[in-house]
Amino acid sequence: MEVDRRAFIASLGGAAAVATMSSEAKADALEHYMEEKLDEMVAAQGRGGQGQTPGQPEKFPTVAEIEDRIEKSNVRRGAGSLFASNRGNVKKLEPMPKVPTLLDFYKLRFEPANHVLQSATRAMKTGMSEEIILACLMHDVVLNLIKPDHGWWGAQLIEPYVPEKTAFAVRYHQTLRFYPDPEAGYEYPDQYYRIFGIDYTPPPHIEATYKMLKNHKWYMEPRMVTVNDLYAFDPNAKVSIEPFIDVIGRHFKTPKEGLGNDNSPSAHMWRTIARPDSPL
Numbered sequence: 001m002e003v004d005r006r007a008f009i010a011s012l013g014g015a016a017a018v019a020t021m022s023s024e025a026k027a028d029a030l031e032h033y034m035e036e037k038l039d040e041m042v043a044a045q046g047r048g049g050q051g052q053t054p055g056q057p058e059k060f061p062t063v064a065e066i067e068d069r070i071e072k073s074n075v076r077r078g079a080g081s082l083f084a085s086n087r088g089n090v091k092k093l094e095p096m097p098k099v100p101t102l103l104d105f106y107k108l109r110f111e112p113a114n115h116v117l118q119s120a121t122r123a124m125k126t127g128m129s130e131e132i133i134l135a136c137l138m139h140d141v142v143l144n145l146i147k148p149d150h151g152w153w154g155a156q157l158i159e160p161y162v163p164e165k166t167a168f169a170v171r172y173h174q175t176l177r178f179y180p181d182p183e184a185g186y187e188y189p190d191q192y193y194r195i196f197g198i199d200y201t202p203p204p205h206i207e208a209t210y211k212m213l214k215n216h217k218w219y220m221e222p223r224m225v226t227v228n229d230l231y232a233f234d235p236n237a238k239v240s241i242e243p244f245i246d247v248i249g250r251h252f253k254t255p256k257e258g259l260g261n262d263n264s265p266s267a268h269m270w271r272t273i274a275r276p277d278s279p280l
């Protein structure tokens, strides 16, 4: 398989991020990247191969078809990416520094952070507030820990350290992803037909949350995360954490003891991300 060098480097967060990686980490990342590309190619062929002509509308799975896959996997779909490898064994992680900062987590535990970096890059380009840029930068990082209800988990993870609007936007972007708002520039994503099923309806707590948000004075905060989320899957985009260092400095209150060592209500979550191999 041919590797597009620029796309590969971009997928790791850009040249600056790659420069901080060990040779072993680079080799692993390359393997992971090639596997993902291969999966994409296989999926694209599969779509054309299921009695469909390439170019015809994609056939999305049903909820029942997705449920049928559960017992074909040794990992539940909700397991965070740090804890579950569906591509062979997990890899040894580089240790975190004694006093870890948010940037250390981006470099050592959130990688590849391409999706959130692309989302934040788009938010910055389109003139969003710094609270929303920060929300875009952090909106999916908790997926490394756990996936179900990731809006709530993600907000809880960052809440002690960020502005209230940022936590609000992260908590509720998950809900608003299910509800189109063409006026704001957000359509229901095809990706959700693929991962939830064509006939999926969100559970009652999501519906109730949507009802609450519709009339909330901060509705547009999580909505803007969804608007920037939608366009954030370009494998050729060049992204890096560097342009966000000032925004982080202004709005993320890094504890002097280091994230995880500060006894905040979410310190244990940071410690778990730092040490996912701990048996208890």
Ligand SMILES: [Fe+2]
Residues within 6 Å of the ligand: 139, 140, 150, 173, 174
């Ligand atoms: Fe999300």
Ligand SMILES: [Fe+2]
Residues within 6 Å of the ligand: 115, 139, 140, 229
């Ligand atoms: Fe996202």
